[in-house]
Amino acid sequence: MREYEFTLRFRLPDAESDPEKFIGALADSGCDDAMVGVGQKGRIALDFTRESASAMDAILSAVRGVKEAIPGAELIEASPDFVGLTDVAEVLGCTRQNIRKLMTSNRETFPLAVHEGSQAIWHLRPILVWFTDNQRRAIDRSLLEISEVTMKVNVAKQARRLPADRLPEELEALLA
Numbered sequence: 001m002r003e004y005e006f007t008l009r010f011r012l013p014d015a016e017s018d019p020e021k022f023i024g025a026l027a028d029s030g031c032d033d034a035m036v037g038v039g040q041k042g043r044i045a046l047d048f049t050r051e052s053a054s055a056m057d058a059i060l061s062a063v064r065g066v067k068e069a070i071p072g073a074e075l076i077e078a079s080p081d082f083v084g085l086t087d088v089a090e091v092l093g094c095t096r097q098n099i100r101k102l103m104t105s106n107r108e109t110f111p112l113a114v115h116e117g118s119q120a121i122w123h124l125r126p127i128l129v130w131f132t133d134n135q136r137r138a139i140d141r142s143l144l145e146i147s148e149v150t151m152k153v154n155v156a157k158q159a160r161r162l163p164a165d166r167l168p169e170e171l172e173a174l175l176a
Contacts, residue, residue: 001051004058004146007079008046013072015042025069031062055145059153075157078150082114083124091124092131109134123151
């Protein structure tokens with residue numbers, strides 16, 4: 001068994017409902033290993049530290065527990081996944097400037113951002129793998145595993161928003 005740390009954010013079925021009313025039900029459904037954040041009406045966030053055989057099992061059991069406690073809750077995001085340079089620096093225990101320097105001096109191999117703008121956003125998993133492969137940096141295996149699963153969860157959530165039919169062949173060819 002390994003310990004995994006992750007956060008799940010949900011939209012409540014009733015935007016006006018007080019998230020505090022679900023805390024007891026969450027504990028009863030096996031989510032007593034999470035700190036619950038209820039700062040925004042209609043939303044709830046749970047910071048888990050869960051022992052499990054795998055990162056996937058940890059996430060799946062946590063989502064099941066939340067959905068049991070709060071029927072109709074919709075998963076918004078799983079993390080750690082989407083990160084900026086400051087987040088990466090924090091995870092790796094170095095400065096933002098150090099990460100930026102590595103990114104700019106390794107543009108050909110540094111992972112592509114999911115979003116480039118005034119603040120670029122990446123998936124954490126490819127950056128951790130890049131640091132392992134290119135900087136010979138040891139990364140905690142639990143963090144690698146959980147970042148892979150949270151990335152898959154978030155990408156799958158976005159893919160479900162696409163129309164049911166397949167992408168046009170021309171678009172598939174451009175993305176290949």
